[in-house]
Amino acid sequence: MTTGVRRRMGVEERRQQLIGVALELFSRRSPDEVSIDEIASAAGISRPLVYHYFPGKLSLYEAALQRASDDLAGRFVEPHEGPLGARLLRVMRRYFDFVDEHGPGFSALMRGGPAVGSSTTNALVDSVRQAAYVQILSHLGVTNPPARLELVVRSWISLAESTALIWLDGRRIPREELESQLVNDFAALAAVSAAYDEEMAALLRGIVKDEPADGPFALLAGRLIALAS
Amino acid sequence: MTTGVRRRMGVEERRQQLIGVALELFSRRSPDEVSIDEIASAAGISRPLVYHYFPGKLSLYEAALQRASDDLAGRFVEPHEGPLGARLLRVMRRYFDFVDEHGPGFSALMRGGPAVGSSTTNALVDSVRQAAYVQILSHLGVTNPPARLELVVRSWISLAESTALIWLDGRRIPREELESQLVNDFAALAAVSAAYDEEMAALLRGIVKDEPADGPFALLAGRLIALAS
CATH class of the missing domain: 1.10.357.10 (Tetracycline Repressor, domain 2)
Structure with missing residues (x-):
């Protein structure tokens, strides 16, 4: 488990990871300045793989916003x-x-x-x-x-x-x-x-x-x- | 001048008339419920003629909003x-x-x-x-x-x-x-x-x-x- 080989993530786990990475990027800069390439790079995966989980930037943005909304409502x-x-x-x-x-x-x-x-x-x-x-x-x-x-x-x-x-x-x-x-x-x-x-x-x-x-x-x-x- | 024959409007006069008609419609209902056909009909002109003055509904909406904004700022x-x-x-x-x-x-x-x-x-x-x-x-x-x-x-x-x-x-x-x-x-x-x-x-x-x-x-x-x- 500590061999440095990247563990393969399940679909839902990968989606959640991508949402977290996207939310961080969308929070720190205006969302229209954040590219899918950047999100892919921050998540350590390829751009096509991002599209495998989310059809486009808007749907990833909406998923990130859903998480942020739940977080805020909880506070x-x-x-x-x-x-x-x-x-x-x-x-x-x-x-x-x-x-x-x-x-x-x-x-x-x-x-x-x-x-x-x-x-x-x-x-x-x-x-x-x-x-x-x-x-x-x-x-x-x-x-x-x-x-x-x-x-x-x-x-x-x-x-x-x-x-x-x-x-x-x-x-x-x-x-x-x-x-x-x-x-x-x-x-x-x-x-x-x-x-x-x-x-x-x-x-x-x-x-x-x-x-x-x-x-x-x-x-x-x-x-x-x-x-x- | 009172023969009932419609007087031909100049370009700017027609634009201003269309903006007025559109503003009234956009004010009374949600703008996404107002169609170009309806605006044309209320202005008494054809749909293609509306497009002659405004490339699309958004530009007409923006012109109407500009007039409403000037009006409000004046108040x-x-x-x-x-x-x-x-x-x-x-x-x-x-x-x-x-x-x-x-x-x-x-x-x-x-x-x-x-x-x-x-x-x-x-x-x-x-x-x-x-x-x-x-x-x-x-x-x-x-x-x-x-x-x-x-x-x-x-x-x-x-x-x-x-x-x-x-x-x-x-x-x-x-x-x-x-x-x-x-x-x-x-x-x-x-x-x-x-x-x-x-x-x-x-x-x-x-x-x-x-x-x-x-x-x-x-x-x-x-x-x-x-x-x-």
Whole structure:
């Protein structure tokens, strides 16, 4: 087994290896700059053999994106324990870890473009957004969200995406600051909605009553009051 | 001139007419559902004549999108007079007018997809975002924005987009509420940033000091303080 002779891989094992190699390349550079030749070379196999497993670059890209989507959706899962603000902050840390690891590929995908956009890739992006939405509702303990809560959660998810994309473009603000800020942004958007709708206000009161006085929600409220006075 | 005989149009006039007809069709339904035959029929000309002016559906779509982008960017222009919150609210009204008029086409474009995504369409979407960004900075009186202000403005623009898209999906919340809410969201995101950064706090203080006590910024601050207490 250590003779240096390359072990022959099974079909599924080889497919998984190729997906891993492709994902790494698609993450580090814009996917339209990555060639099949490069993927073959990084995987240590011939170009025709790549085509034996995947009909073309798009199908390999989609398989890599599927793996990345599963990975990211998995990072949204957080135990239902402790203050909500602290839970969301831990998820934000794992989200920025992911964005950091897949920077150029994440930017290319989310900014759209002919090389990366297809109905399959769009569906994968939407499935990750939906996973985030479902997780947040479960932590809020809401099964039948009113339209205004759905709007706050979904528009905040899009805010998190755009914040990550802007961060990637030059990394001029420390990511730790943005992770905390996004937790506070969630509270702020919910508070704006609650300021104009009694149902949202009641919901928000129920959520924040269990938050600790030194948690991100309470800290933000204190700082905003200080700013306003 | 009123004999009922169709007047012959010049080349540029015909192109502009076709763009107008196409834009109306592309606005009311998802662009991939609109055929060249339908555009020809709505314009009262033959299918081959459409191809005489535009090589294909994509080029006609791009021309229609160019006109819509110019239209939308024009709606961002607002006199530099009166309270900032009131200015932004007027722009939000015109923004939702536009979204309302172009609903299905706006959704299809912004949600991406193979039928509507190209480097040209992406560049047009980006140019509209950039126009919004430039307008906001000019109203804030800032020529050299710090990274955190750029983040607040750009991420808020993306929040306005996602809010409009969610509104279009069922229109379950009155648009007037969302227009006001987005003005408040801008203040809230700026306040969160200011709560953690002294430069942003100084900038925000300079901005809100001239806002009237019954303007959207002051009203929001009051309501948030009431919520928090």
